[in-house]
Amino acid sequence: MPICVCEYCQNPFNSISGQKICADCSKEIDEVFTTVRKYIYSTSEQVTVAKLVEELDVPEKAVEYLLRQRRLTFGPHQGETGKCRVCGASTYGTALCHKCQAAFSDSMKNFVPKDVQRKQSTSTGYSKQVNPLMRRDDKD
Numbered sequence: 001m002p003i004c005v006c007e008y009c010q011n012p013f014n015s016i017s018g019q020k021i022c023a024d025c026s027k028e029i030d031e032v033f034t035t036v037r038k039y040i041y042s043t044s045e046q047v048t049v050a051k052l053v054e055e056l057d058v059p060e061k062a063v064e065y066l067l068r069q070r071r072l073t074f075g076p077h078q079g080e081t082g083k084c085r086v087c088g089a090s091t092y093g094t095a096l097c098h099k100c101q102a103a104f105s106d107s108m109k110n111f112v113p114k115d116v117q118r119k120q121s122t123s124t125g126y127s128k129q130v131n132p133l134m135r136r137d138d139k140d
Contacts, residue, residue: 008065032062033071040072 004015006022008029013022021029035056040047049067053060066072067082083090084097091097096104 008061028059029062029065032058033066036063036066036072 002015003012004020005012006020006025008021008025011022019026035058036052039052039056049060049063052058052063063072070082082094084100085095086100087097089097089099094101
């Protein structure tokens with residue numbers, strides 16, 4: 001049975017199912033998630049972490065954990081919620097910033113999967129297959 005350290009409270013716990021947080025923290029995080037989600041859906045105002053902590057009396061650490069795990073995201077005009085996984089710039093709830101998203105999209109335009117490349121090379125008559133050498137027995 002593997003012993004792991006909880007990502008949230010940093011206490012060791014027995015992780016049978018591969019969980020990254022202990023059962024107590026998981027319960028707390030789920031309760032905070034439910035409370036915050038209900039609040040976000042019920043209001044039309046801009047929501048910030050400070051406002052959630054103040055109005056809902058939830059731990060700031062829990063809200064930030066939910067943001068890091070991408071269980072909560074704010075809209076594009078409600079504040080920066082993360083960092084780009086490529087360059088580290090601030091993002092608005094996405095894994096990549098706009099600049100890196102554009103660069104990735106441009107690079108994918110020229111991408112051809114390997115199985116398609118193989119089909120194209122064999123359809124042009126060029127084959128990379130090597131036939132085995134035949135050995136003749138001249139022992140007559």
